[in-house]
Amino acid sequence: MSLTPSLDRLIHQLQKLPGVGPKNAQRLAIFMFKKGADFSRDLSEAIVEMASSVRYCGVCFGICESDVCEICSNNLRDHGKICVVEKPTDVFHIEATGQYNGVYHVLNGLISPLEYLTIDKLNIRSLVSKLNADDCTVGEIVFALPPKVEGDATMALIKKMIKRPFEISRLAQGIPTGCEIEHIDSMTLARALNNRHQMDADKKAVNPAPGDSSQGVHQTKLIQ
Amino acid sequence: MSLTPSLDRLIHQLQKLPGVGPKNAQRLAIFMFKKGADFSRDLSEAIVEMASSVRYCGVCFGICESDVCEICSNNLRDHGKICVVEKPTDVFHIEATGQYNGVYHVLNGLISPLEYLTIDKLNIRSLVSKLNADDCTVGEIVFALPPKVEGDATMALIKKMIKRPFEISRLAQGIPTGCEIEHIDSMTLARALNNRHQMDADKKAVNPAPGDSSQGVHQTKLIQ
Structure with a gap:
């Protein structure tokens, strides 16, 4: 019409x-x-x-309104800790928790041959060269990628490409807040059972002690 | 966020x-x-x-890009026949059928006290004064309003306000093209049964003869 x-x-x-x-x-x-x-x-x-x-941050590829985003240009943040996320908006979601004080690296997608998302279409080489540089000050990598095949493949690839040892963690997998046990899929429930932790750990995660380097990201599995 | x-x-x-x-x-x-x-x-x-x-046509309240729309300013159209519709887009839907050669009047809504749509919020008085004018040349009114309570109430109100007799028709109600009988609600099916017509009539409606004033609008019920 x-x-x-x-x-x-x-x-x-x-x-x-x-x-x-x-x-x-x-x-x-x-x-x-x-x-x-x-x-x-x-x-x-x-x-x-x-x-x-709006443009991409020249350092972490997040979105911002200047050449370098507020997080990357903030000296009070812990630049020795880098959180790897899929999308620019993931940065804002993680920031909203108030539980992370490091910096970020936005991949802008996950490895997915079916969608023609290969290594050169993502910000993977820039991350790896940052981590492999001789003057690299990063000591810890936190993977905050979606818990699915593409996320796991991307994580495995990056791990394979980095040459030095890092403290590497991924977001805890388990049951989300506020849901009924009967509505959880069995894979998630199995992981929540396998990754169960001592009840004191919760307190530490929600109210991290000042200067605590883990800052509430559950390091339930270190995947070196 | x-x-x-x-x-x-x-x-x-x-x-x-x-x-x-x-x-x-x-x-x-x-x-x-x-x-x-x-x-x-x-x-x-x-x-x-x-x-x-884009603006409203000064004559029919349809939408156009000049003061008077192409239909109202077209002398080849039958200005003695006026089709009353609810929304400006209804005009374009009816035009797409190629079955109507008169002019339009857009009410911009239907009478609905629950939604505070009263007579003064709609283009009803302008239609009525057009039809009641001494120099009115309109002889036929086609109501193409939705077949629901608000449409029927609006139609009844307009009919009550016009002073002279007109040939008044409304769109035929019945089963839509291409559907299964089992999927039709009983009210629609009842109307399709009551308004059934001789099979020759279809031919006339789809291919109106040149100069045929009914131009395919099914005048199954004249509601004077």
């Missing part, structure tokens, strides 16, 4: 967004028109401002 | 769109960032152009 030329153009653009089909794009375009010129101006200005301001 | 200031601002704006929650807004914003500046520029330009170009 063809509407007016400028509505059609907007619908065409909106359809390029993920999860927005033809009907939904038409609904959004008509909604914008009905909300009036102020609404459309605010939205388009927000898009333009985002596109001109 | 707070990202960078300009991403947060964009997410805030995107959440105002219908059906876009916080997670979806964040996903859309990150998608736009990843697609690069060209994508965001095209989208924001399309929004701005739409907001500055």
